[in-house]
Amino acid sequence: MSQHLSSREISQWMIDERTPQQEQHVRQCPECGAELARMEAALTLFRGSVRRWSDGQRRAEPPASGSILPARRGFWAQPLGWALVPATLLVLAAVPVYRNVQDRQRQAEAARADALLLEKVDAEVSRAVPRPMEPLVKLVSWDFSSTDGRDEKTRNEEIR
């Protein structure tokens, strides 16, 4: 192999993709050797600079595991716990109001039912003839004027 390594071949070399011919060429070619050394030196510098940058940060120091795991806080230490207090009070205050409304509705219904019953009783009491005797009333009517269309004189003649 007499040609110098191409840019692609140098990149492939850096990821350990190389042929024995290329290895032999690099051993003999100062230019290719220098280019590979330049590349390796830049990457080594980069590695060192990242590490130094990171190591210089306060946050690079391992924290205590307690600060990583969320603390198991008590019920009252949680915002939800405090939010439940007014909600519970609201429910407790609303229960008697709701019950009161229900009681009133029930009383009103009972009063309406009583009124209906009384009306029925009134209707029964105010009948001229008891219900069982109603068929007889149809047979014998005392109110002639209302049973058929004939006048009193005609009926009297019929009786005689």
Place this chain on the structure above:
Amino acid sequence: MIAAVERPPSEIDDLDTVVRLHWPRVFRFALASLRDLDAAGSVAQDCFLRAYRSRERFRGECSIEAWLMRIAVNLIRDYARNRRLQFWKRAQASAVDLNAVGQWVPDGGASPESGAMAREQLAAVWNAAGGLSERQRTVFLLRFVEDMDLLEIAAVTGMKEGTVKVHLFRALQAVRERMGRPE
């Protein structure tokens, strides 16, 4: 009966030790990926919390470090995707000062010329890494900052080895392009 169902004690159960041993690497990887101190701290914290909460699923098929890095890779990806706009704004605001990069170049008795060249190349790599796609940046950082081999990167990212190679090759091409030709 109960003893048969119980999980044997795992390394992750001792969270204090796990944090102490692995925090620096997880934080460093998050910082290099996101270039934001607060975000890196949050991601690292979330990484250990998730690992601890899902410790039942850790069966020791890989090392605990690889498992943590896998969680970190996913968290960083989600973070960058969910907060794309904010992420770029913050990244611009708190981006690494490339003039300060020079401070990290070890002197080592080098000549002023070679020191300046090293700083230039370092800045080029930083800039190139910042412009890589999310996957390219991930594999690039895992390979050249975290020193992982291709199989480890494949395990951590969930990619196939061939896919890792492709992303790494493209990342290196971008870096080389940014570095330019030697004078």
